[in-house]
Every structure is written in C-alpha cells, then in structure tokens.
Amino acid sequence: MQKNDQQLTNNLRKYRFEHNEMTQQELANKVGVSRLTIHSIEKGKFAPSIFLALKIADIFKAKVEDIFYLIKNKKNI
Amino acid sequence: MKKLIHYSTIALGIISLISFIADYFIFAELRPKMINFEGISQNHDTLMLVVGIGLLIFLTFCVLSLLRIVQYLKKAKKITPIYSLWLTGSVLCLLFVFSDVALLQDIDKQYKLGLDQPEWSLVYPIMIFQFIAAIIFMVFHLFGFKKENQVEDVVKDSNIFLVAQYIGIICGLSGFILSGLGFFFPSAWNLYVHTIISSIVLLIPYALIVGYWLAIKLKEDISDWYDEKQIQDVGKSSFMTLAISVVFMICLFALNFNNLNGVVSMIWLPLYVFFVLTLFSFGNLYFSKKD
Numbered sequence: 001m002q003k004n005d006q007q008l009t010n011n012l013r014k015y016r017f018e019h020n021e022m023t024q025q026e027l028a029n030k031v032g033v034s035r036l037t038i039h040s041i042e043k044g045k046f047a048p049s050i051f052l053a054l055k056i057a058d059i060f061k062a063k064v065e066d067i068f069y070l071i072k073n074k075k076n077i
Numbered sequence: 078m079k080k081l082i083h084y085s086t087i088a089l090g091i092i093s094l095i096s097f098i099a100d101y102f103i104f105a106e107l108r109p110k111m112i113n114f115e116g117i118s119q120n121h122d123t124l125m126l127v128v129g130i131g132l133l134i135f136l137t138f139c140v141l142s143l144l145r146i147v148q149y150l151k152k153a154k155k156i157t158p159i160y161s162l163w164l165t166g167s168v169l170c171l172l173f174v175f176s177d178v179a180l181l182q183d184i185d186k187q188y189k190l191g192l193d194q195p196e197w198s199l200v201y202p203i204m205i206f207q208f209i210a211a212i213i214f215m216v217f218h219l220f221g222f223k224k225e226n227q228v229e230d231v232v233k234d235s236n237i238f239l240v241a242q243y244i245g246i247i248c249g250l251s252g253f254i255l256s257g258l259g260f261f262f263p264s265a266w267n268l269y270v271h272t273i274i275s276s277i278v279l280l281i282p283y284a285l286i287v288g289y290w291l292a293i294k295l296k297e298d299i300s301d302w303y304d305e306k307q308i309q310d311v312g313k314s315s316f317m318t319l320a321i322s323v324v325f326m327i328c329l330f331a332l333n334f335n336n337l338n339g340v341v342s343m344i345w346l347p348l349y350v351f352f353v354l355t356l357f358s359f360g361n362l363y364f365s366k367k368d
Binding site for chain 1 (some may be wrong): 093234235293301304305306307309366
C-alpha cells in the first residue's frame, strides 16, 4: 500500500474559542457525539466522517475546508 | 413510582442495617458453640434463617442502590476516579452477599462433619465492609442524590458506556481470578458451585448494566447506538481481544496438553469468558481515553 504523505488537521479549537469559547462538551452535544470524540478530532488522532465534518462546519457557519485541511505528514518528511 | 422505589429502598436499607447488628449478636452466640461442636437448638436454626432473610433484604437493597448510582452517574458531567471507586465498592458489596451465603453454608457443613471452620475469620470482615457500605448507601439515598447535574443525552450515553466498561473490568477480573484458583486448589474444585454458580453470580452486575444500557438504546435507531469514534474504539478493542484471547487459549491448551481431563476441563469456559470480558472492557476504556 502507498504511504500516506498527508495528514488531516483542523482549526476546531480556534473556531470554538471564536464562538463564545464554546466547550468541547457543548460542541459534542450540538453534533451528537461524545466529548472524547471532539477531543480526539482536535488532537488530530481521529478523522471524522464527512457527515460529522459537515455538521461541525454548519455549527460554525463555515466551510468544511476552512476547519479541516491537509498538511504534509511530518513523519514522512 | 419513583418516590415509592426511593422510600422502599430506604426502608430496605434500615432493615439491612438492623439485621447486620442482629447478625453480630447471633454470631456471637453461635460461633463459640459451633467451634466447640456443642449442640445447636431449634431456636438457633431459626436465628440462622433470620440471618438468611437479612442477607436477602440486603441483596435487594444493593441491587436498588446500584441502579440508583448508575442513574446518578448517567447524569454526572464526568466519571471521576472517586465515582469509579464508588461504583467498584458497590459492585463488590453486591457480590459479597453471595460470599456470605457460601461461607455460612460451608461453616454449617463443616460443623455437621465435625471439621474446623476457618471461614469465620472471613465472615466478620466481609460483613463489616457491607455494614459500612450500607451506611454510605443510606447517606447517599437520604442526602447525596439531590443535586444532580442535568446534562444532555450525549453525555448520559457516554457515561453509561464508561460505567459498563468499569463494571466489565471488575466482574471480568474477579471471575478470571476465581476461575484461575482452580489450578491451585484442584481437589476442592466443584463444577457446580465454583464454575457454574460463581460464574453466573459474577456476571450479574455486568448483565444488569448491559441490560440497562440496552433498555435505553432499544428506543434509538441501531446506527445511533455508538458515535463514530466509539465504533472505532470498540472495533480496535474487539480486534485486540480476538488476537490476545486466541493466543491465550492456545497457551492454555498447550500447557494442559498432558492433562486435558483435569481441572482445565471444568474451568476453560469461565476462564475464556472472563478473560474476554476483562480484555474487551479494558480495551474499550483504554481506546476511548487514549486519544
């Protein structure tokens, strides 16, 4: 299998703070997942589904690609 | 209905506390007679029946308290280590009721056969632990459950999921250790008591919490039972459980290859069940907290 030279990262934390310092739990409740899921997404440990990414973007009234984007995988550089 | 259950639980708690105090005096009278193999009158037999009924009432009180604790934790903002400890104590308290019954039956049997009864040294500490636990339960029933944080459904679901894993680890580990004891005391091992009854008893708290979780989840669509990270965590945990349990069972088979008719023939199933339960619960907890 081809090695993945890109990884998914996000501005979720920034967006939360820009929206009245929304907590992870508040965001989790709004999109219907657990707080640990939001925590893992923020840390870049878990890649959300398209459905969840769209729901998160909708909460912040932003485009998905403004919140989630790809960067070069540091491990493969 | 809620009030009726609340007041019934408190009434059962009060009766349990009184019965523990009565047990102390009953045992104080019976113990020296049984140790010295003196005759026991019909009245003493009636007193033992009172002990048995007291334990039955305490068992009901424990089950109701445990369900109340789970309901309380469901609404808690976060499952803290104190809550985990509280839950562990409650499950152990429930399981110890069955230990009381087993120990008292052993004492009775050994007295009738004219044998020593070392089990007396275990009955007192266990009952003191249960007495203290009953007081703590009562304090919570009377004062502790009032201020509950009203949190949303997602948090409740997440808490129930975590609580189920904690109970799975406690029950799984207890069952695994108990089943493993068969290798050290093979002559005392009893297929009916140690393998079947003990396994069923140890699975009761886990069955209760899983039943409770299912009762909540059955109202939802099956695709909403877990969130997407939980599905991934459960998947990782299942894979880890499968891989390790296969290796474990191969090792168990290989180590007992020359004695497959021995004690392993009686305990392989509970060993497997409790090993898998422990691993799976631990895996779920580990992967959900890890990232």
